[in-house]
Amino acid sequence: MDTEAFREWSHRAADWGADYRASLASRPVRAQVAPGAVAGMIAAAPPETAEPMEAIFADFERIVPDAMTHWQHPRFFAYFPANAAPAAVVAEQLAGVMAAQCMLWQTSPAATELEIRMVDWLRQAVGLPEVFEGVLQDTASSATLCAVLTMRERALDWSGNRDGLTGHPALRVYASSRTHSSVDKALWIAGLGQRNLVKIPTDRNLAMDVDALRAAIAADRERGLLPAGVVVNVGGTSVGATDDVRAVCEAASEADLYTHVDAAWAGSAMICPEFRTLWQGVELADSIVFNPHKWLGTPMECSAHFVREPETLVKTLAIQPEYLKTHGKDGVINFSEWSVQLGRRFRALKVWFLLRAYGLEGLRARIRGHVRLARQLAARLSAEPDFEIVTAPVLSLFSFRYTPGRNHTDLDSLNLRLVNAINDDGRIYLTQTEHDGRLVIRFVAGQFDTRPEDIDIAFEAICAVARAL
Ligand SMILES: *Cc1c(COP(=O)(O)O)cnc(C)c1O
Numbered sequence: 422m423d424t425e426a427f428r429e430w431s432h433r434a435a436d437w438g439a440d441y442r443a444s445l446a447s448r449p450v451r452a453q454v455a456p457g458a459v460a461g462m463i464a465a466a467p468p469e470t471a472e473p474m475e476a477i478f479a480d481f482e483r484i485v486p487d488a489m490t491h492w493q494h495p496r497f498f499a500y501f502p503a504n505a506a507p508a509a510v511v512a513e514q515l516a517g518v519m520a521a522q523c524m525l526w527q528t529s530p531a532a533t534e535l536e537i538r539m540v541d542w543l544r545q546a547v548g549l550p551e552v553f554e555g556v557l558q559d560t561a562s563s564a565t566l567c568a569v570l571t572m573r574e575r576a577l578d579w580s581g582n583r584d585g586l587t588g589h590p591a592l593r594v595y596a597s598s599r600t601h602s603s604v605d606k607a608l609w610i611a612g613l614g615q616r617n618l619v620k621i622p623t624d625r626n627l628a629m630d631v632d633a634l635r636a637a638i639a640a641d642r643e644r645g646l647l648p649a650g651v652v653v654n655v656g657g658t659s660v661g662a663t664d665d666v667r668a669v670c671e672a673a674s675e676a677d678l679y680t681h682v683d684a685a686w687a688g689s690a691m692i693c694p695e696f697r698t699l700w701q702g703v704e705l706a707d708s709i710v711f712n713p714h715k716w717l718g719t720p721m722e723c724s725a726h727f728v729r730e731p732e733t734l735v736k737t738l739a740i741q742p743e744y745l746k747t748h749g750k751d752g753v754i755n756f757s758e759w760s761v762q763l764g765r766r767f768r769a770l771k772v773w774f775l776l777r778a779y780g781l782e783g784l785r786a787r788i789r790g791h792v793r794l795a796r797q798l799a800a801r802l803s804a805e806p807d808f809e810i811v812t813a814p815v816l817s818l819f820s821f822r823y824t825p826g827r828n829h830t831d832l833d834s835l836n837l838r839l840v841n842a843i844n845d846d847g848r849i850y851l852t853q854t855e856h857d858g859r860l861v862i863r864f865v866a867g868q869f870d871t872r873p874e875d876i877d878i879a880f881e882a883i884c885a886v887a888r889a890l
Pocket of ligand 1: 501559560561562563601603655656657658683684685686712724
């Protein structure tokens with residue numbers, strides 16, 4: 422492809438993108454395809470000879486968009502949002518065209534230095550003290566893995582990477598029973614084992630029982646095991662379960678344990694000072710992650726990982742073979758030493774465009790709007806005789822059930838049928854979860870462009886589909 426053809430196809434792609442975004446509200450939110458349908462339309466073997474771009478692009482338009490679930494749809498109320506604000510998408514196009522490899526300062530100085538600044542902008546935006554520095558990881562799962570590896574190395578006096586894990590008592594990590602599965606996976610990958618993730622029960626407020634945490638740590642020490650760290654939950658995925666960050670960090674610090682706060686979703690809302698009570702005490706943590714790629718508006722992947730002492734993270738993850746040493750550049754930051762992967766994308770550019778194009782006030786207005794809209798919908802549903810709110814809104818997430826009649830025997834299967842019927846209907850997209858043994862339907866407002874009318878449509882769709890079951 423020569424320069425002129427590249428120019429033309431880039432324009433075509435940009436035009437397609439603008440039309441796509443304009444078409445979103447009239448598309449069904451969740452893909453309406455059967456498994457295997459797309460694979461059946463793709464050639465089974467790669468082409469031996471070049472094909473014209475016209476044909477490739479036409480196939481893209483024919484096959485892909487209708488078989489996508491539209492995360493940028495204003496009526497996407499499932500999972501958590503994965504917002505891609507248009508200004509940040511433009512930055513992603515620029516980063517893509519440079520296709521930089523940002524592992525070391527010298528392989529992309531602008532990317533490294535912009536990343537240092539953007540992590541600090543995000544730190545200020547969510548109100549963390551200056552002592553925190555950080556890195557943009559790909560996902561919260563990676564940040565949590567890095568934190569668990571740091572817990573491991575710190576507890577083993579930095580010998581684990583060198584000597585492996587044999588010959589030590591089992592290391593123990595503590596988290597509430599309502600933390601995300603990425604914590605379980607981090608223990609698997611770190612070689613610590615599922616059974617050494619100690620799940621602490623939660624209280625009435627869905628927060629970790631801190632007395633039970635203290636007791637578990639003491640009991641493990643008694644048995645000769647090696648407590649290493651605590652993962653703190655802020656805005657859990659299922660129904661927004663949140664620990665008392667201050668109390669957990671204080672208990673962890675009494676026991677000299679490393680703490681990692683998982684605020685993957687809720688962290689974006691901390692740009693609004695009035696919501697910061699949710700993670701009160703967070704300044705006591707050693708490590709914190711939140712995902713600008715969820716609620717804030719940067720396209721996937723962008724996870725802000727803050728650490729109180731970068732040295733402990735770098736001591737855990739830096740590996741420097743001769744060919745990676747950047748001679749004469751000592752004192753510069755090489756972000757590959759702060760993460761699992763070596764090669765890394767230019768993530769800071771989309772953060773820079775996002776924060777400048779909307780301003781913190783613009784982003785706060787969106788997040789406040791989502792919280793308000795979710796509360797309004799919860800209030801409207803709870804006023805209906807045949808719906809009940811199961812968990813009250815945490816920021817913009819609540820859960821509910823359809824409960825027609827008093828003696829309905831199988832509300833779980835009824836609600837599962839309801840969520841499937843709502844998603845087949847296509848006007849909105851919701852997901853279910855299990856809460857205290859019951860199947861409940863989650864509602865999350867948070868898509869960047871959700872408007873009040875979209876919440877009206879959600880209310881009508883939920884009620885109408887339920888009553889037609
Ligand atoms: C989404 C989420 C994660 C996982 O985030 P990824 O960036 O997809 O790895 C972890 N914890 C919580 C609480 C989440 O909501």
